[in-house]
Amino acid sequence: xxxxxxxxxxxxxxxxxxxxxxxxxxxxxxxxxxxxxxxxxxxxxxxxxxxxxxxxxxxxxxxxxxxxxxxxxxxxxxxxxxxxxxxxxxxxxxxxxxxxxxxxxxxxxxxxxxxxxxxxxxxxxxxxxxxxxxxxxxxxxxxxxxxxxxxxxxxxxxxxxxxxxxxxxxxxxxxxxxxxxxxxxxxxxxxxxxxxxxxxxxxxxxxxxxxxxxxxxxxxxxxxxxxxxxxxxxxxxxxxxxxxxxxxxxxxxxxxxxxxxxxxxxxxxxxxxxx
Numbered sequence: 001x002x003x004x005x006x007x008x009x010x011x012x013x014x015x016x017x018x019x020x021x022x023x024x025x026x027x028x029x030x031x032x033x034x035x036x037x038x039x040x041x042x043x044x045x046x047x048x049x050x051x052x053x054x055x056x057x058x059x060x061x062x063x064x065x066x067x068x069x070x071x072x073x074x075x076x077x078x079x080x081x082x083x084x085x086x087x088x089x090x091x092x093x094x095x096x097x098x099x100x101x102x103x104x105x106x107x108x109x110x111x112x113x114x115x116x117x118x119x120x121x122x123x124x125x126x127x128x129x130x131x132x133x134x135x136x137x138x139x140x141x142x143x144x145x146x147x148x149x150x151x152x153x154x155x156x157x158x159x160x161x162x163x164x165x166x167x168x169x170x171x172x173x174x175x176x177x178x179x180x181x182x183x184x185x186x187x188x189x190x191x192x193x194x195x196x197x198x199x200x201x202x203x204x205x206x207x208x209x210x211x212x213x214x215x216x217x218x219x220x221x222x223x224x225x226x227x228x229x230x231x232x233x234x235x236x237x238x239x240x241x242x243x244x245x246x247x248x249x250x251x252x253x254x255x256x257x258x259x260x261x262x263x264x265x266x267x268x269x270x271x272x273x274x275x
Contacts, residue, residue, distance in 0.1 A: 002054065002056065003053065003069055004052070004053045005050050005052050005053075006050065006051050007049075007081065008051050011046040011047055013263075014043040014118035015043065015044040015046070016041045017041065017042045017044050018031070018033050019032040020033075037230055038170075043118035043119075045118055046118060047094075047115055047116070048113075048114045048116060049111065049114075050112050050114060051109055051111055052069065052109070052110040052111075052112060053107070053109055054069060054099075054108045054110065055106065056107070058105060062101060062105055062106060066110075070097075073093040075092065076090065076092040077092070078090060079114055084120075086124060086267075087122070088122070089121075090116060091114040091116040092115055093112050093113065093115075095113050120265060121259070121260060121261075122167060122259035122260070122261060124146075124265075124267065126147060126150060126256070146164075146267065150254060150255050151254045153253065154253070155248075155250045155251075157244065158244055159242070160243075162241075163234065164239070165235060167259030167261050168263075168266060169236065169262055170235060170236070171257040171260060172233050172257065173209050173233075173234055173255050174207070174255070174256045175188065175207045175209070175241070175254070176205070176206045176253070177204070177243070177253055178204040178251065179204075179245075179249045181203055181247040182246075183197055183203065183205045183245070183246070184199055184200070184201075184245070184246030185246045186243070186245045187229070187243070188207065188241060189242040190232045190240065191232055191233070191239065194229045195230060195231060195232065196227065196228035197226065198228050200214075200223055202217035204217055206220060209232065210257075212231055234255075234257060241253070241255075
């Protein structure tokens with residue numbers, strides 16, 4: 001398209017979504033920022049500012065390129081920086097965007113503010129891992145074999161399994177439990193929170209913590225209405241999941257999630273060997 005981009009500024013950290021309450025006859029205020037069922041602060045979207053340089057042979061070509069650029073900036077898309085290729089920012093251009101032709105209409109510099117989600121998505125799928133031929137730079141600190149830790153099993157009615165959140169921000173996983181007996185009345189616990197499956201006759205259950213759903217059986221019938229307790233998140237690093245099942249058998253547990261990062265995508269928290 002004949003457009004080059006350069007970073008003007010990047011917001012290193014997102015702003016905390018604060019909640020304060022003033023109390024009469026008391027100095028200061030009370031901080032309710034982390035007074036929610038997850039017990040943590042939540043964050044606002046952040047802004048990255050980019051300068052776009054458009055070059056052309058004449059004013060007509062310049063206007064055509066500006067028109068193409070305007071279409072490209074419409075809607076939402078993925079913003080990926082050359083120096084952070086594994087971090088994907090879901091972004092959209094915000095505010096009015098002005099430009100002024102320079103050098104007799106052969107060049108224009110456009111300053112664009114991109115509003116992004118608070119955290120970047122990781123480009124590497126943790127349930128798939130790194131495969132031969134993937135476009136991953138040396139020194140990217142992506143652990144080899146990370147996907148091998150995402151499926152584990154236990155036998156009996158109680159199990160304790162450790163799963164790793166390779167991101168640097170909280171993640172909401174999808175947990176799939178399967179065996180050869182019905183799931184029945186079962187409980188999944190993590191980080192002091194418990195989610196109760198209040199009786200399903202299927203031998204397979206999918207708990208979607210991101211979308212607050214319970215799907216049962218191979219046809220994944222929505223059984224969200226029989227859930228009790230609380231949904232939970234995976235903190236960065238190791239997380240212990242405790243299972244209390246109604247029936248004794250061998251259960252296979254698979255965990256998938258989208259790793260999210262505070263800034264650059266650094267997967268080193270998830271393992272020792274790097275790509």
